Amino acid sequence: MIPSRLWALAALVALAVVPWVLARHQLSLLTDLLIAGLFAMSLDLIMGYTGMVSFGHAAYFGLGAYASALVLLHFAQPVPVALLAGALLAGAVAVPVGWFSTRATGIYFAMLTLAFAQFLYTVAYKWRDLTGGSDGIAGVPKTALFWGGPSLTSPHAFYFVVATCVVVSLFVCLAVVRSPFGRALQAIRENERRFTSLGRDPRPFKLVVFVIAAAFAGLAGALFAPFRGFASPEVMFWVFSGQGLMMVIMGGIGTLVGPILGAMLFILIQEVLSSYTEHWMIFTGVVFVLIVIFLPGGLVGTARRLGARA
Amino acid sequence: MANVLEQLLNALALAGLLFLVSAGLSLVFGILRVVNFAHGVFYMLGAYLGFTTVALSGWFWPALLVVPPVVGAIGALLESSTLRFIYRRPPIYQLLLTFGLALILEESIRVLYGPTAKGVDPPPLLQGAIDLGGVLYPRYRLFLVVLGCTVGVAVWLFLRKTRAGLVIRAVAQNSEMADCLGADVVRVRTLVFGAACALAGLGGVAAAPMTTAYLGMGIGVIVDAFVVVVIGGLGSIGGSMAGEEE
Numbered sequence: 001m002i003p004s005r006l007w008a009l010a011a012l013v014a015l016a017v018v019p020w021v022l023a024r025h026q027l028s029l030l031t032d033l034l035i036a037g038l039f040a041m042s043l044d045l046i047m048g049y050t051g052m053v054s055f056g057h058a059a060y061f062g063l064g065a066y067a068s069a070l071v072l073l074h075f076a077q078p079v080p081v082a083l084l085a086g087a088l089l090a091g092a093v094a095v096p097v098g099w100f101s102t103r104a105t106g107i108y109f110a111m112l113t114l115a116f117a118q119f120l121y122t123v124a125y126k127w128r129d130l131t132g133g134s135d136g137i138a139g140v141p142k143t144a145l146f147w148g149g150p151s152l153t154s155p156h157a158f159y160f161v162v163a164t165c166v167v168v169s170l171f172v173c174l175a176v177v178r179s180p181f182g183r184a185l186q187a188i189r190e191n192e193r194r195f196t197s198l199g200r201d202p203r204p205f206k207l208v209v210f211v212i213a214a215a216f217a218g219l220a221g222a223l224f225a226p227f228r229g230f231a232s233p234e235v236m237f238w239v240f241s242g243q244g245l246m247m248v249i250m251g252g253i254g255t256l257v258g259p260i261l262g263a264m265l266f267i268l269i270q271e272v273l274s275s276y277t278e279h280w281m282i283f284t285g286v287v288f289v290l291i292v293i294f295l296p297g298g299l300v301g302t303a304r305r306l307g308a309r310a
Numbered sequence: 311m312a313n314v315l316e317q318l319l320n321a322l323a324l325a326g327l328l329f330l331v332s333a334g335l336s337l338v339f340g341i342l343r344v345v346n347f348a349h350g351v352f353y354m355l356g357a358y359l360g361f362t363t364v365a366l367s368g369w370f371w372p373a374l375l376v377v378p379p380v381v382g383a384i385g386a387l388l389e390s391s392t393l394r395f396i397y398r399r400p401p402i403y404q405l406l407l408t409f410g411l412a413l414i415l416e417e418s419i420r421v422l423y424g425p426t427a428k429g430v431d432p433p434p435l436l437q438g439a440i441d442l443g444g445v446l447y448p449r450y451r452l453f454l455v456v457l458g459c460t461v462g463v464a465v466w467l468f469l470r471k472t473r474a475g476l477v478i479r480a481v482a483q484n485s486e487m488a489d490c491l492g493a494d495v496v497r498v499r500t501l502v503f504g505a506a507c508a509l510a511g512l513g514g515v516a517a518a519p520m521t522t523a524y525l526g527m528g529i530g531v532i533v534d535a536f537v538v539v540v541i542g543g544l545g546s547i548g549g550s551m552a553g554e555e556e
Contacts, residue, residue: 107345107405238533282413282417
C-alpha cells in the first residue's frame with residue numbers, strides 16, 4: 001500500500017500543476033470544488049471527530065461570505081484581511097450559539113443549530129440596509145494580496161490563494177485532531193459519559209471545537225464571496241447545511257481529507273448533470289442514498305478498508 | 311373579542327394541519343428512532359396527489375380517502391427498500407438518508423408537476439364563510455379544526471385501546487424485548503413509517519385548498535413540525551398535540 005505521505009505529496013504536486021493544463025472554466029470549477037471542500041472539512045471537525053452533527057453549518061459559511069464581501073466592497077482592503085474578517089465573524093457568532101447548543105446532544109443539538117442558522121438566515125434576509133436582502137451583495141471585487149500589490153483578478157492567482165488556504169487549513173485541522181485536545185474530542189465522541197466520569201467537563205471542549213469549525217467555514221465563505229463576486233442569503237439556507245453533511249458522508253466521516261473529496265464528487269455530479277438536466281438533484285440524491293447504504297465509510301473509508309485487505 | 315376568536319380559530323386550523331404532520335414525525339421518532347427529514351415531502355406529495363385526484367374525479371372527498379393510503383404505501387416501500395438496512399448505524403446516517411430521499415422526492419414532484427403552484431377548490435359544502443356569532447369565518451378552516459381533532463382522537467384511541475397499538479407502544483419502549491416476545495419489529499417499523507406518511511399525506515390533501523400545492527411546502531412545514539415535536543416532547547403523540555399551540 002502506498003504510504004499516506006506519498007499521497008499527500010502527489011496531491012500537492014497535482015494542486016500546483018493541474019491549473020496550468022486546465023481550461024479557464026475548468027480552473028474556475030476546481031476553485032469552486034476547493035472552497036466547498038474546505039467547508040465540508042470544517043464540518044467534519046465537529047461531526048466526524050466530536051460526534052456533534054450540526055445542521056446549521058451553512059450559517060457560518062454565509063457569515064464569512066458577508067463579512068468578506070463588506071470588507072472588500074466598502075474598505076477595499078487586501079484579500080487576506082477579508083478572509084480574517086470572515087473567519088473571525090463566523091467564530092465570534094459561533095461562541096454564543098455554541099454556548100447554548102452544546103448543552104444539548106444528538107438530535108437536539110442538530111435541531112438547535114438548525115434553529116440558530118435559520119435565525120441568522122432570516123437576519124441576512126431582512127437586514128436590507130447591510131446585506132441587500134434577497135438580492136445579496138453583488139460586485140464584490142478581488143482585491144490585492146497585500147497593500148499596494150497587484151490585484152488577484154487572474155483566475156490562476158485567485159486559485160492559488162484558495163488552494164493555499166485549503167492546504168494550510170487541512171494541516172491545521174490535522175494538527176488539531178492529533179493534539180491532546182483532538183484526542184479529548186474523540187474521547188467525547190466515543191463515550192461522553194466516561195469522559196465525564198474521568199473528571200473532565202466535555203462542554204468547554206465542544207464549544208472550542210464548534211468555534212474552530214465555524215471559523216474555518218467562515219474562511220471558506222470569505223473565499224467564496226470574492227471568487228463568485230457576490231454574497232446572498234442562499235448560502236446560509238439550511239439546504240446548504242444539509243448538502244455539507246452529504247459531502248462529509250460521501251467522502252468519509254472522520255477523515256478530514258474525505259469530506260474534501262466528497263465535496264468534489266458532489267459538485268462534479270452537479271456540474272456534469274446540470275448540463276444535461278436541471279433535475280440533477282434526483283441523481284445526486286440516489287448516489288447519496290446508495291453510498292449511505294453500501295459504503296458506510298464513504299469514499300476514503302472504503303478505500304482504506306480495501307487497502308488494508310490487499 | 312371577535313378578533314381574538316378569529317385568531318384563535320386561525321391558530322387551531324393551522325394547528326390541525328401541523329398536528330397531522332408532526333404526529334407522524336413524532337410516531338416515527340418514537341418507534342424507529344429516526345428523525346425523518348423526508349416527512350415534509352410526504353405532506354407535499356399528499357397535496358399534489360390531492361390536486362391530481364380532484365382534477366381527475368372532479369370531487370374533493372375521494373382525494374381525502376384515496377391519497378393517504380397511496381402516500382403511505384410509497385412511504386412503506388421506501389422504508390423497506392432503504393432505511394431498513396441501516397437501523398444499526400449511528401442515528402446521523404438515518405437522518406441523512408431521509409434527507410437524500412427528500413431531495414429525490416422533491417425533485418421528482420418538480421419533474422412531474424412543473425414549478426407552478428397547483429390550486430385545489432374546497433368542496434362546495436365547505437366553500438364560503440359561516441357566521442359564528444358575529445364573526446364571519448371560512449368554513450374550510452373550521453373543517454381543518456375538526457379534522458385535526460378527529461384524527462388526533464382516532465390516533466390516540468388506536469394506540470391506547472387496540473392490540474396493534476399495544477404492540478407499537480411495546481416496540482417504542484424496548485424494541486429488543488418486544489422482538490423477543492414475538493412482535494414482528496421489522497414489520498411494525500415499516501407499517502408505522504407508512505402510517506406516519508399517510509398522516510402527512512392526509513395533512514397535504516387537507517392543506518391544498520387553503521395553501522395550494524407548491525414546491526417547497528414540505529420544507530416549510532418540516533421546520534415548524536420539528537419545533538412542535540421538540541416542544542411537545544419527541545416520541546409522544548400527546549406532546550405533539552399540546553406543542554402545536556405555539
